[in-house]
Each structure stands twice: as C-alpha cells, then as structure tokens.
Amino acid sequence: MQKTVRKKANNGFFANLWKHRAHVVMALPAFLVLLFIMYVPMIGLTLAFKKYDYSAGLFGSPWVNFENFKFLIASKGEFFLMTKNTLMYYVIFTLVGTILNVVIAIGIDQLVFKRMAKTMQTLMIIPVFISYAAVQFIVFAFLDRNTGMINNVFGTNYRFYAKAGLQYWPLILTVVKVWKDTGYGSVLYMSVLSGIDTSLYEAADIDGANKFQQIRHITIPSLIPMVTVMLLLSVGNLMHSDTGLFYQVTRNIGQLYDATEVIDSYVLNSILNSGNFGYTAAASLFQSVVGLLLMLFANWMVHRIEPENALF
Amino acid sequence: MQKTAVQQPPKKLSTHEHKKIGPGQIILLILIMIFTIFCFAPVLLVFISAFTEETWINSNGFTFFPGTHWSMNGMNSVLRYGSQLLQSYIVTIGITVVGTFFGLLVMSMYAYSISRPGFRFARFLSVFVLIPMLFNGGQLSGYIVFTSWYGLKDSLLLLILPLCVTTMNVIILRTYIANSIPGELMEAATIDGAGDYRTFFQITLPLLKPSLAAVGFMMATAYWNDWQNAQLYITTNAKKPLQLLLINIQKSIEFLLNNNNVPASVRAAMGGTIPQYSSTMATVVVVIAPIMIVYPFFQKYFVKGLTVGSVKG
Numbered sequence: 001m002q003k004t005v006r007k008k009a010n011n012g013f014f015a016n017l018w019k020h021r022a023h024v025v026m027a028l029p030a031f032l033v034l035l036f037i038m039y040v041p042m043i044g045l046t047l048a049f050k051k052y053d054y055s056a057g058l059f060g061s062p063w064v065n066f067e068n069f070k071f072l073i074a075s076k077g078e079f080f081l082m083t084k085n086t087l088m089y090y091v092i093f094t095l096v097g098t099i100l101n102v103v104i105a106i107g108i109d110q111l112v113f114k115r116m117a118k119t120m121q122t123l124m125i126i127p128v129f130i131s132y133a134a135v136q137f138i139v140f141a142f143l144d145r146n147t148g149m150i151n152n153v154f155g156t157n158y159r160f161y162a163k164a165g166l167q168y169w170p171l172i173l174t175v176v177k178v179w180k181d182t183g184y185g186s187v188l189y190m191s192v193l194s195g196i197d198t199s200l201y202e203a204a205d206i207d208g209a210n211k212f213q214q215i216r217h218i219t220i221p222s223l224i225p226m227v228t229v230m231l232l233l234s235v236g237n238l239m240h241s242d243t244g245l246f247y248q249v250t251r252n253i254g255q256l257y258d259a260t261e262v263i264d265s266y267v268l269n270s271i272l273n274s275g276n277f278g279y280t281a282a283a284s285l286f287q288s289v290v291g292l293l294l295m296l297f298a299n300w301m302v303h304r305i306e307p308e309n310a311l312f
Numbered sequence: 313m314q315k316t317a318v319q320q321p322p323k324k325l326s327t328h329e330h331k332k333i334g335p336g337q338i339i340l341l342i343l344i345m346i347f348t349i350f351c352f353a354p355v356l357l358v359f360i361s362a363f364t365e366e367t368w369i370n371s372n373g374f375t376f377f378p379g380t381h382w383s384m385n386g387m388n389s390v391l392r393y394g395s396q397l398l399q400s401y402i403v404t405i406g407i408t409v410v411g412t413f414f415g416l417l418v419m420s421m422y423a424y425s426i427s428r429p430g431f432r433f434a435r436f437l438s439v440f441v442l443i444p445m446l447f448n449g450g451q452l453s454g455y456i457v458f459t460s461w462y463g464l465k466d467s468l469l470l471l472i473l474p475l476c477v478t479t480m481n482v483i484i485l486r487t488y489i490a491n492s493i494p495g496e497l498m499e500a501a502t503i504d505g506a507g508d509y510r511t512f513f514q515i516t517l518p519l520l521k522p523s524l525a526a527v528g529f530m531m532a533t534a535y536w537n538d539w540q541n542a543q544l545y546i547t548t549n550a551k552k553p554l555q556l557l558l559i560n561i562q563k564s565i566e567f568l569l570n571n572n573n574v575p576a577s578v579r580a581a582m583g584g585t586i587p588q589y590s591s592t593m594a595t596v597v598v599v600i601a602p603i604m605i606v607y608p609f610f611q612k613y614f615v616k617g618l619t620v621g622s623v624k625g
Binding site: 272 | 336337345351352372422424431437440441442443446448450451455473474482533538540544603
C-alpha cells in the first residue's frame with residue numbers, strides 16, 4: 001500500500017488525484033449525468049451537415065456539407081423571421097425585466113411597512129411557479145374573443161388569436177413575461193440589498209443626502225455586480241427563448257408566427273411534427289454557436305472593464 | 313477567489329429607514345400594491361373561474377365578480393378524469409420527489425468536490441460543468457440521441473435526468489459551500505479522523521441546508537412544471553404527468569372548436585369529458601395549487617440560499 005502511494009507521488013497530478021479519490025467518486029454521478037445528457041447529444045449537431053435518414057440513423061445518414069445551411073438562408077422568410085424575433089424578444093425582455101427587477105427590489109427595500117412588503121413580495125413571486133401549460137389558460141381568459149375579459153370589459157371585439165391580432169403579440173408576450181418573472185427576479189437583487197452596510201446610509205444621512213441621492217450613490221452601485229452577472233448569464237441564452245411562452249401562450253397558432261415564432265419553438269415544432277431534421281439541426285447549430293460566441297464576448301468585455309465581475 | 317455577489321448573513325429587511333412616514337412612503341406603497349395586484353389578480357381569476365357557473369362564463373365572459381353565480385360543477389367534472397388525474401398526480405409527484413432528491417445529492421457532492429482546496433482535478437471539473445451552459449446540442453440532438461441511441465422512448469427517466477443536474481444549481485451550491493461554510497470545519501473534521509465521505513455527509517451536508525432548500529424548491533418547481541419533455545417523449549397514458557394532461561385538454565378543446573362537423577355520436581361519446589371553461593380552470597387549480605401551498609414554507613430560504621457567484625476556481 002505504502003509503496004503504491006510513494007510510486008504515485010512521483011507524478012504529481014495522479015498522486016493528487018489518488019489523494020482526492022473520494023472527491024473523484026463523489027463528483028462521478030453528476031459527471032456521468034452531464035456526460036450522457038449534455039455532452040453526448042452535442043454529437044447530434046453533426047446532423048446539421050447531413051441529410052437525416054430515419055432508417056440509417058445519425059451516423060448512417062449521408063453528408064451533404066453545407067446544403068442545410070444554404071437551404072436555411074435561401075428560405076429567407078422563416079429563418080430570418082425567427083432569428084429576428086428571438087433577438088427582438090431577448091432585448092425587450094432583458095431590458096424591461098432588469099429594470100423592473102431592480103426597481104421593485106429597491107422599492108420593497110425602501111418601504112417602511114415591512115410586514116406588508118413581505119406579504120406583497122410573497123404574492124408577487126407566485127406566477128413564477130405556474131407552468132406555461134397552465135399560464136396559457138389564464139392568458140386565454142383575458143384575450144379570448146367571446147369570453148375574454150379584455151373584450152368584455154372594454155366592449156371591444158379584438159381577435160387576438162388570429163391574424164388580425166398579430167400586432168398586439170409583442171406587447172402581450174412582454175406583459176406575460178413581466179407578470180411571470182419579475183417578482184422572483186427581484187428576490188436576487190433583494191438579497192444584495194439586504195447585505196448593504198446600514199452605516200453607509202447613516203453616514204449619507206448625516207451628510208445631508210436625501211433618499212434619491214442615497215439610492216443613486218449607495219444602492220444602485222451595490223447592485224451593479226449582480227446586474228452584471230445576471231446579464232452575462234442571460235447573454236449566453238440570447239439565442240434561446242422561453243419556449244413555453246412562445247409555444248404554449250401563443251397556442252402555437254400558425255397565423256401568429258410572424259410575431260411569435262422563435263428558433264426554439266421552430267425546433268420544437270419540427271420535432272413534434274417530424275419536420276426536416278437536417279434544417280432543424282442547422283438552425284440549432286447556428287443557435288448554439290452564436291450563443292457561445294456571444295457569451296465569450298460578453299465575459300471578455302466584463303473582464304476588461306471590471307475583472308472581478310467576470311463569470312470565468 | 314473573487315465573489316461577485318455580496319454574501320452576508322440575512323438580516324431582517326434592512327433597517328435604515330426613519331420611523332416617520334412621509335407622502336413618499338405612501339406613494340411607494342400604492343405603486344408596489346398596484347404591481348402586486350397585477351401579479352396576483354390573474355391567479356385569483358383562475359380560482360374564481362373554477363367555481364363560477366359555466367353558463368355565466370359563456371354569456372358574460374371570465375370575471376372577478378360572478379355575483380351569486382358560484383358552482384361546484386367545474387370541480388366535479390375534473391373528478392371525472394378520475395383515475396387518469398390520480399395517475400398523473402402520482403407520476404408528477406414521483407418524478408418531482410425522485411428528481412429533486414437525486415439531483416440535490418449528486419450536485420452537492422459535485423459542488424463539494426470542486427470546492428476542495430488542493431484538489432487539482434477540480435479545475436477540469438469546474439470547466440466541465442460550465443461548458444453545457446455555454447454550448448449545448450439543443451432539443452433536437454437530445455431528442456435523437458435519447459430516443460434512438462439510448463432507446464429511451466416513453467421512459468420516465470427522460471422526465472428525470474435532463475433536469476437533475478444544471479450548471480446554475482451547481483454554481484449556487486458551490487458558492488454557498490465556498491462562502492458560507494468555514495473551511496476550518498472540514499479541516500478539523502479531517503484532523504479528528506473523519507474520512508472524506510463522512511466529512512461531507514456529517515459536516516458539509518447539514519450546513520448546506522439553506523442552500524439545498526432553496527435550490528431544491530426551484531428544482532421541484534421545474535419538475536412539477538415540465539411540460540416539454542413530457543410532450544416530446546411520453547405517449548402512454550399511465551406515464552403522463554399533470555402538465556401533459558393540461559395540454560391534452562387544450563388540444564381537445566381545439567379539436568372541438570375546429571370541427572363543427574364532429575358527428576353527434578362522437579360528441580355524445582365524448583360527452584363526459586368535453587372540457588368547459590370552468591372545468592378547465594378547475595384543472596388548472598388542481599395542477600398549480602400544491603406548489604402554492606408548499607411555497608410559503610420555502611420562501612425564507614430564497615434570499616440566503618440562492619446567491620450566485622463566479623465560477624472561477
């Protein structure tokens with residue numbers, strides 16, 4: 001036993017590995033799950049360069065080089081549309097979401113009615129726990145032509161779920177997203193606010209700073225690191241959308257695709273309706289590669305500006 | 313090792329305000345109250361509609377104030393799904409419990425391992441868990457690999473495994489171990505002769521509880537609400553979780569709306585299960601109520617347990 005240990009000690013890394021063998025064993029289950037669930041499927045992206053043949057499978061399908069990409073770009077309409085929608089909704093959601101998260105967090109933190117603030121926060125978080133499969137029924141209760149609350153209250157006759165309602169969907173989806181995620185999103189910022197040293201505020205008070213000045217010079221700067229991390233994390237998901245929002249809430253209605261189709265919902269539709277897997281894989285690869293580049297770029301930017309806020 | 317999020321023992325909501333209540337406070341209160349109503353009213357509508365008379369909804373639409381037109385018919389008709397509803401409940405509860413506990417165990421072991429000082433392989437493991445967040449195969453590749461290579465079609469494993477290890481959760485647990493559990497405790501345990509496993513299970517794991525509670529609750533919600541994997545992979549009725557049941561209801565509504573020429577005999581045959589507005593909402597209630605009941609008990613862990621840090625090793 002001792003002999004083996006000494007032998008291993010000669011090549012540092014393996015000796016270290018042996019010394020920490022228990023940690024290797026403990027990391028193993030999650031490692032295997034990641035390997036089989038996250039890593040192996042990456043091979044599936046080679047399909048982007050193949051013509052998928054159900055009977056031949058992934059490896060047996062013939063290579064077609066860049067045919068799938070050529071087709072995607074040639075079919076201008078749909079590919080550009082879904083890319084545009086994906087980007088557009090990312091920008092809107094991130095902008096509106098971040099601002100609201102911060103505003104709500106600061107608002108609740110500043111409130112002197114603590115008991116009430118707590119209760120309101122509890123109620124605000126609830127929507128995040130409702131699945132989109134259920135949310136779509138709630139949205140329907142507001143938007144339906146006949147029984148929908150909006151049409152009934154305002155005495156109007158909007159047809160939101162048809163081509164005529166197309167223009168309203170960016171707004172509808174933004175409202176649903178804000179409704180669902182803001183309460184929970186603000187919790188993360190609240191955790192930062194609760195960590196601010198109260199003596200900072202006291203000192204500012206003595207110096208005669210009013211509430212707004214205190215928020216501007218103490219509260220907001222302390223939130224910047226968290227905002228950076230959250231933005232950075234979101235950039236990596238730029239090409240990914242909240243699939244449920246675009247697939248369930250829109251009821252996957254074809255007439256609304258101009259305003260609601262994103263890459264993720266296109267991919268999901270393609271799988272469920274056995275679409276052309278080659279094109280779909282090409283779109284997926286595009287999505288993954290662009291996501292990766294954006295993430296690396298964002299991290300690099302943060303590294304240059306404020307190294308300690310960078311994610312890796 | 314830099315940490316991006318400020319980690320402090322959670323105080324009661326900060327105490328830096330004066331006791332005087334000015335007009336600013338009142339305005340702030342009203343604004344936040346309006347936002348709270350905006351968030352909660354739609355949830356309330358679900359519960360109200362579930363107990364509103366069907367004919368009232370048909371003629372007046374969904375409303376917060378159905379007057380005296382309350383009814384239990386919606387709830388009663390949900391019970392007509394009977395055995396399927398019960399079966400779906402069992403499936404959903406099963407995957408939620410198994411997935412959450414399994415995921416928490418393997419992720420906290422992983423997070424513990426990669427935060428051990430002097431463990432050189434940890435750097436590789438940190439990168440290994442980070443990469444899937446930066447680059448992944450997407451839904452289609454997963455679908456093809458899981459179904460044709462692993463041969464997992466219509467398997468509950470596909471409802472459990474894809475959600476059980478996520479980069480974010482490993483980072484959260486790792487941050488908590490690194491920042492909130494003193495390393496000296498683990499060292500002391502080792503000096504006292506505790507093995508590596510014992511140190512983890514008897515020292516680290518109990519101290520990790522706040523983080524486990526927060527992450528675990530978020531995982532449980534993700535499992536409970538997962539409709540996508542169910543829709544992609546599950547075909548047998550006996551394995552359908554609650555969310556898939558909801559989706560099927562919507563599909564059958566659409567089928568009825570889009571097919572005016574459904575023969576009377578078919579309609580009659582479907583008679584018992586034709587979904588109505590109130591019964592649909594009642595189903596939604598049945599699906600979302602359990603989380604809403606459990607959630608307040610976990611809320612206190614959210615702030616202290618969910619702090620995200622950098623993944624730099």
